[in-house]
Amino acid sequence: MTNIEIILTIVSLVLLIIAGFFAVLKKDLIHAVVATSVISLVLSLMFYLLQAPDVALTEAAIGIALSTIIFIITVRNTKRFEDK
Amino acid sequence: MKKVVVIGSLGVIVYYLLSAFVAIPFGADIIKGVKEFYLQKSPDDLKVANVVTSIVVNFRGFDTLGEVTVLFLASTALGSILYHRRSQHSGLNPQRTSVEASAIVQTGAKIIFPFTVILGAYIFIHGHLTPGGGFQGGAIIATGFLLMLISYRKFFIKHNALTWIEAIAGSTFVILGLFGLIYAKNHDFLENFLPAGKLNDLLSGGIIGIIYIAVGFKVGAEITGILDTLLTVKETGLDPEEN
Numbered sequence: 015m016t017n018i019e020i021i022l023t024i025v026s027l028v029l030l031i032i033a034g035f036f037a038v039l040k041k042d043l044i045h046a047v048v049a050t051s052v053i054s055l056v057l058s059l060m061f062y063l064l065q066a067p068d069v070a071l072t073e074a075a076i077g078i079a080l081s082t083i084i085f086i087i088t089v090r091n092t093k094r095f096e097d098k
Numbered sequence: 099m100k101k102v103v104v105i106g107s108l109g110v111i112v113y114y115l116l117s118a119f120v121a122i123p124f125g126a127d128i129i130k131g132v133k134e135f136y137l138q139k140s141p142d143d144l145k146v147a148n149v150v151t152s153i154v155v156n157f158r159g160f161d162t163l164g165e166v167t168v169l170f171l172a173s174t175a176l177g178s179i180l181y182h183r184r185s186q187h188s189g190l191n192p193q194r195t196s197v198e199a200s201a202i203v204q205t206g207a208k209i210i211f212p213f214t215v216i217l218g219a220y221i222f223i224h225g226h227l228t229p230g231g232g233f234q235g236g237a238i239i240a241t242g243f244l245l246m247l248i249s250y251r252k253f254f255i256k257h258n259a260l261t262w263i264e265a266i267a268g269s270t271f272v273i274l275g276l277f278g279l280i281y282a283k284n285h286d287f288l289e290n291f292l293p294a295g296k297l298n299d300l301l302s303g304g305i306i307g308i309i310y311i312a313v314g315f316k317v318g319a320e321i322t323g324i325l326d327t328l329l330t331v332k333e334t335g336l337d338p339e340e341n
Contacts, residue, residue: 067229067230068150068151068229068230068231068234070229071221071229071230071234071238072233072234072237075234075237075238075240075241076237079237079241079244080237080240080241080244080321080325083244083248083325084328087328087329
């Protein structure tokens with residue numbers, strides 16, 4: 015790996031951890047779903063950096079778009095805010 | 099009593115799993131032989147440039163058929179459950195649950211939609227040459243339809259057409275596999291029986307291209323059907339945000 019790739023990998027790992035904390039801790043479930051979508055986005059970049067473009071495409075299409083919309087539909091049909 | 103049975107059976111399973119894992123030497127390169135075989139045979143004999151696709155469709159074709167079946171079963175189960183709940187009242191007039199999108203979103207969706215579908219089709223047609231394949235291409239096509247579904251309240255999808263696409267694509271997969279039983283060299287299910295062609299040509303790799311086009315259509319139709327079922331109700335007054 016070149017230097018740029020190592021820096022990008024470290025930055026995406028840090029972003030992954032931050033987005034994971036957001037997804038767990040946010041009380042507004044729509045925000046949590048968007049954080050999950052950010053995890054998928056960064057994970058897709060990680061897969062591309064680790065030379066798995068097939069998996070990156072799958073993660074991009076299914077993780078970012080389709081599972082996010084299914085979560086949003088679920089949140090809309092139930093409750094938006096988590097109980098304290 | 100129930101807990102004792104559950105814990106006992108779990109203990110038996112864990113014991114056999116652990117005894118199986120102990121037999122594997124830690125850190126040894128146990129997949130060496132298979133890797134070399136796949137990496138050599140895919141470009142040389144089968145003329146497939148993308149080794150991942152070659153493994154997924156040629157060497158593990160039956161697994162791929164199982165994955166397609168799992169997706170089909172999931173979509174059928176979801177459709178049957180939701181359709182039953184929503185068709186209790188006799189409202190036949192479909193209603194989208196989302197509110198009307200703004201003009202910017204609508205215009206953008208209309209412009210992006212054909213390009214998304216073309217990108218998905220490109221990915222599954224070139225499954226044996228470039229990264230990606232039937233599943234990825236189908237999911238990207240479904241993303242394009244999703245964009246139209248959430249932007250336009252009047253954009254409806256005919257479920258009859260989706261059913262026919264799924265049926266034809268799924269049968270194509272199985273019938274190609276059955277042809278392998280008759281015409282291929284070793285008479286195996288899903289074995290390649292078409293000429294392999296030249297490496298890096300569009301018409302290379304034998305049956306991979308046809309199977310991936312079928313899988314792309316099938317996955318696209320299934321996910322679009324799931325999203326359309328989730329986003330549309332058959333009557334008014336079910337959704338709390340409905341005006």
